[in-house]
Amino acid sequence: MATPLKAGGILIFRRMKNEVQYLLLQTSYGEHHWTPPKGHVDPGEDFRTAALRETEEEAGLRESQFRLFDFEKCLKYSVRGRAKEVVYWLAELKDPNTPVKLSDEHQDFKWLCLSEACSYSRFNDMQEVLKDADEYIQGRG
Numbered sequence: 001m002a003t004p005l006k007a008g009g010i011l012i013f014r015r016m017k018n019e020v021q022y023l024l025l026q027t028s029y030g031e032h033h034w035t036p037p038k039g040h041v042d043p044g045e046d047f048r049t050a051a052l053r054e055t056e057e058e059a060g061l062r063e064s065q066f067r068l069f070d071f072e073k074c075l076k077y078s079v080r081g082r083a084k085e086v087v088y089w090l091a092e093l094k095d096p097n098t099p100v101k102l103s104d105e106h107q108d109f110k111w112l113c114l115s116e117a118c119s120y121s122r123f124n125d126m127q128e129v130l131k132d133a134d135e136y137i138q139g140r141g
């Protein structure tokens, strides 16, 4: 059996006027679907290193600009017949006005509240991650 495709990503949120908003990016290819910044784990990398690298490449956000939490979720789904595992971490942008800088891989981004992020994301497992993240954030106050 083929080894699963591996990817890492970061679900980044910011607090804007007391509202928690999640960052989703829209791909410039394929179905133009929306996900948090994420991408394939390169040879020699672990999931977390890939998540941080991809977040910088795809959103222009560096680790020093956000606070990572002890929150980690793994999604498992199939892409064109091949198993894929994506591990997401949760992070808060320290300065909510930090600009997002997209690469060619994405054509748009949005900061969305929980219900909007769930409707943009479409996938049930990603919606569960968003809801779990929201509970985690509310629980921390």
Ligand SMILES: Nc1ncnc2c1ncn2[C@@H]1O[C@H](COP(=O)(O)OP(=O)(O)OP(=O)(O)OP(=O)(O)OC[C@H]2O[C@@H](n3cnc4c(N)ncnc43)[C@H](O)[C@@H]2O)[C@@H](O)[C@H]1O
Pocket: 007, 027, 029, 030, 031, 033, 035, 038, 039, 040, 075, 077, 078, 079, 084, 105, 123, 124, 125, 126
């Ligand atoms: N259709 C395409 N046309 C041209 N170039 C393409 C392409 N797809 C990928 N590429 C190339 O691949 C590169 C991406 O590399 P990376 O940026 O390194 O990797 P990725 O985010 O993991 O890729 P992808 O967008 O494919 O992943 P996702 O799992 O969201 O999405 C993969 C599939 O899984 C679906 N999916 C996403 N999340 C899901 C979930 N939670 N559950 C079920 N399905 C999900 C998506 O709808 C999508 O169909 C791009 O630079 C581009 O060049």
